[in-house]
Amino acid sequence: MKQMKNSISQRLDTANPAQQNAQENDPEFEALVDEITALISEGKMPEGFDMEQAASDPALAELMREYGAAAGIRIYAAEQRAEEAENNAMERMSARVRERSALPKSTRGGSAAPAATNYRGMSSESFRELMQQMKRTARDGGKTRL
Numbered sequence: 001m002k003q004m005k006n007s008i009s010q011r012l013d014t015a016n017p018a019q020q021n022a023q024e025n026d027p028e029f030e031a032l033v034d035e036i037t038a039l040i041s042e043g044k045m046p047e048g049f050d051m052e053q054a055a056s057d058p059a060l061a062e063l064m065r066e067y068g069a070a071a072g073i074r075i076y077a078a079e080q081r082a083e084e085a086e087n088n089a090m091e092r093m094s095a096r097v098r099e100r101s102a103l104p105k106s107t108r109g110g111s112a113a114p115a116a117t118n119y120r121g122m123s124s125e126s127f128r129e130l131m132q133q134m135k136r137t138a139r140d141g142g143k144t145r146l
Contacts, residue, residue: 028065035069044070046077054080 039045054060054076064072119127134144 032064032069036073039070039073046074049073049077 036051040051045051054073057076059079060072060076063075066072067075122130137144
C-alpha cells in the first residue's frame with residue numbers, strides 16, 4: 001500500500017509523460033491513477049478531501065478497486081465524514097455527562113441507606129453506650145437490627 005501511495009503521489013506530481021511511461025506498473029493501477037488524475041484536474045474531488053493522507057489508507061484502495069476511483073473516493077469521504085460526526089457526537093455526549101455530574105446533588109433523599117456501623121473500629125466507651133441503648137430498646141419491647 002505504501003508503494004501505491006508513493007506511486008500515486010509521484011504520478012500526480014509529475015507532469016512529464018515520459019516519466020509516467022517509465023513508471024508503468026499493472027494496467028489496473030495505471031487506470032486508477034489516470035482516473036484520479038482526471039478527477040483532480042476536473043475539480044470533482046469531494047470538498048476537503050486530502051488525497052495524500054487518504055492514499056495511505058488500505059480501505060481507500062479497496063473501495064477504488066471495487067467501485068472505481070470516483071465512486072470509491074466518494075464512499076471513502078462519506079465514511080470519513082460519518083466517523084467524524086460519530087466521534088463529535090460522542091464527545092458532545094461525554095461533555096454533557098461531565099457537566100451534569102458537576103451539578104450539585106440533593107442530600108435530602110429519604111431512601112438513602114445509612115452507612116454501616118463499624119463495630120470493630122468502635123471505641124470501648126461507644127460500644128458500651130450502644131449496648132445500653134440496645135438493652136433499653138429490648139426492655140421497651142422494640143427490636144434492634146444490627
